[in-house]
Amino acid sequence: MSRFAHPAGDRHAEMLPQERPPLPPADLNRINPAIWPRTSTRTDGTLTVGGVDVRDLAREHGTPLYVIDEDDVRSRMRDYATAFAGSEVHYAGKAFLCKEIVRWLQAEGLGLDVASSGELAVALSVGFPAERITMHGNNKSVAELTKALEAGVGHIVVDSFDEIARLGYLAEQHGKRPKVMIRVTTGVEAHTHEFIATAHDDQKFGLSLNTGAAAEAVRRILALPQLELVGLHSHIGSQIVDTAGFEVAARRLTSLLVQIKDEHGVVLPELDLGGGYGIAYVEGDEAPDIKELADSLREIVTKVCVDAGLPVPRLTVEPGRTIVGPGGITLYEVGTIKDVEGLRTYVSVNGGMSDNVRTALYGAEYTAVLASRASDAEPMLSRLVGKHCESGDIIVRDLHLPADLVPGDLIAVSATGAYCRSLASNYNYLPKPAVVAVSGGSSRVIVRGETEDDLLRGQL
Template sequence: MNHDFLVGTMKINTAHHLEIGGIDTVTLTKEYGTPLFVYDVFQIKQQCQTFIQAFKELGVTAQVAYASKAFSCLAIYQLMAKEGMSLDVVSGGELYTAIQAGFPKERIHFHGNNKTEKEILEALDYQIGCFVVDNFDELALLNRLTTARKQVVNILLRVTPGVEAHTHDYIITGQTDSKFGFDLLNGQGEQAVKLAMEMPYIRLKGLHSHIGSQIFETDGFVMAIEKLLMQAAEWQQTFGFSLEILNVGGGFGIRYTEEDQPLPLAHYIQQIVSTVKEKTKQFALKLPEIWIEPGRSVVGDAGITLYEVGSQKEVPNIRNYLAVDGGMTDNIRPALYDAKYTGVLANRADETAEETYSIAGKCCESGDMLIWDLPLPKAHYQDILAVFATGAYGYAMANNYNRIPRPAVVFVENGKKQVVIQRESYENLIQLDQPLADFY
């Protein structure tokens, strides 16, 4: 196998099994069943501190907010709080989870393109640190509610700077057509700044942008920062706008397959900070506080999914199908947008690959394929397949298609283990159902 995917505490132990957090993965499957999400807490902590320390070493004031859409639950929010992270939430459900986890309210940032009045009131009641305002309707609603309550709130305005980045593909003007944010090119951004500055209980602290995901270069961030700071300088001159916070979003890439070549996390921060310093000096601006929002790069490669191998089907001279006991119900990304993964037989982790398999899920969909061409030793019934880098957008997007219960989630560190999300039961599946009553 390619040992480059053994990150954090992952290793192959003396039993020839994949180990994570000091615990044999085969042992984990015997205790907790499959499919099973396993997170390496050490790796998560390491990623958090890499971001935080990078800013500290560069001597700038910053917030690193975990983009919790990648994976949210009580335990991950509590871990993020202990690591000194801030938190990016995008719904009332994520906010509720953060509140129940006791997450520090001043470090919660509320995103989203369609926050409801109920969600905004819940956030106002909890007195969160910041709203990232996405559109004129939200700005008006927030103004009405804060005025009625006489409650001051901090906001950032999400703007689309005309830069879109996906891996190596940069589009200079491609973000104008987006459901998110105020567009800079057509003047919406300037109009929003003017309106916000006139609202009595709104404190406009700065600007936010998010240019894409799975980004393996820094060019897109450099271009976006330059556009945003140039605009901020112009607004400062024309109507006294003061940029206190610049939030450049997230999107830092991770390694899913051998083709992925992400940069070291600190390199992203170094380039972001150097660009902000250079451009603020050029445009005669004060150095703002810098915020980022990593999600995938915090938890993505810290998580693996363990499956039990079931049936096999050989299509002669075409393909060998190897089915596992999960699929698009615990990882919809391959079916949704052709996401790529790799994996290993966890119970025979150091054996030489002899076959190429296409890993099929158990859902009643032809598109329920997890990995199309995966070299493995000759697989047997009840082998354990470990798929790497499933920590982001796996459980977060899990579903009950075909009435398949969602897996358990286990955190591991230094030989200790804890179930942080229990496996759903069949009883859980029908707990909200109501039997037919009045039609016959």
């Protein structure tokens, strides 16, 4: 009997239908172009990205290793710049930010969203134009707002009454008049995980449209001459694959624009619909076409404003995951293989929730393949797990790997360019992996991997 077959009456057969794992793919060696980086291919059975053999990457840089396909990421930046020509595209730095990513953004003509003083420091350290930066955050400190004012960031998105007063005071003290937008909680229920849905009223972000808090924020900002109110901002969530929620949000924001015009005689010139666009992680996932997304959002905003008798504001979008997510993979080495009879085989690798916490955090799904060779072995129902002291230390909950898998094989997990390095930790004192960029058959380190000395350096 094969290692993935489960006879009638065993524990696997007793699983509820919704708990059953997916069927094995027809070809375990296939690299689905919808999921993997654009330059990915199999060369003599081995996965190559950016023209670089993953075995060479492992030998030179070690594992675990974050690998970024530079050509993929930069081509997606250009896709957005072209599709949203005439609008503003600001990359959401929280997805993954480092100096090299900022350099690519500058070269490709995109703006940048930051949500902390640290993210702002990364951008400023390589000379990114401050006027192309938007500062976000639900609890910006005095120090962070001061740094943003001194740098001259293009926009500050205010998130509370406290922040309006704080920013007004600081702007007066520093002789600045920043452009501000109000983050509006529109009440749109995005079809995504509750931890990444951000526009319903009962959560920490924004000022509610339904309760009148957003309208009150407008009044308070307009009463402060040291602040320049230029628009409204909305972000309905993450990993969203259709525009229905954005249409509802746009209509609700437009109703507030009408109220502002009627009450104050002010027509705001900008509208930021945020980001949150989804990508394909597993077979069957659909990602929005960027041009179709751009055309749809423009049509939505134009229609709702024309219907309301308002001039069409300048549109801004904030993609993050869709730019950097698909172009990243994580490379691991297999350490142990443990067959739990009647259920599945646990494949343990030399990383885990310290370099990818998303599965444990909100049930994210991934695809992984045997990357260091091809295999004609039968599929083996597997769970890809890490080496941490947590039973929830799972990277891929259910997948099929070849039954001839052995310790020392390399496993690649796709679509890890967004949020994996950003959310990485040192749990169990594991150093954070390096990030390498690949292009044209060569690789280079863009974020140095940590060492044990790094982990001890701050301790007294």
